[in-house]
Amino acid sequence: MTDNEYDNTTELDPRIAQRLKRDPKGLVAAVIQQYDTREVLMVGYMNDEALRRTLTTGRVTFWSRSRQEYWRKGDTSGHVQYVKSVSLDCDGDALLVEVDQVGAACHTGRRSCFLEGGPLPVVVGHRTQEQKEGTDE
């Protein structure tokens, strides 16, 4: 292993751990996105060890706040999440985990937890003419 490689074999590499901004319970939010369709499937939470397992095993592991235990997605349901990439956000309190989701991400059997909850009524916003003509994306 070269000096530049991270070592997550027994604990989360300190260079990653020091970048995390955890909530009072030691958790960061993890947004789970299907890697090819880019559908947002669910949001879970990870502590340092859940993140370490997610980075090193090819499978997503959360910390279950309700059950207070590690939860490797799919172990009971078969609805495995295979890890494709993990990115940390600018201030270290959120993760974006791109996965290949087998079957349903939601415990209700829906593909996405947001399909289960469903849309709320919104007033849709639109760019101004100036913004449309600008060079911004």
Place this chain on the structure above:
Amino acid sequence: MTDNEYDNTTELDPRIAQRLKRDPKGLVAAVIQQYDTREVLMVGYMNDEALRRTLTTGRVTFWSRSRQEYWRKGDTSGHVQYVKSVSLDCDGDALLVEVDQVGAACHTGRRSCFLEGGPLPVVVGHRTQEQKEGTDE
């Protein structure tokens, strides 16, 4: 207004409010996704009033945990988020907000906060042959 319409004019409609599962600070996580490219841009937090404003004004409003104030995205930066849709998840503790993001979502000037933080080293996972051949998505 018919009986079926939600009324968010002065406060968040009780039928929506009762579905929210807030953290101890009264907040739910809001995943912000560009509506057409489906890029995940950032994660923010909303209380009931921030959600009400987001649903009714065409613009995304967060509750800033660091500044303890409402934060209508783009008011100082110009990097406005126009609301296209808002969905609640199955257990009411996360929102998916599809937006049209003008310019950069990240305060650093990057399009996405996850581009700014960047990728972590991962072991990539793969479906089993059985899962590849199955009828699951």
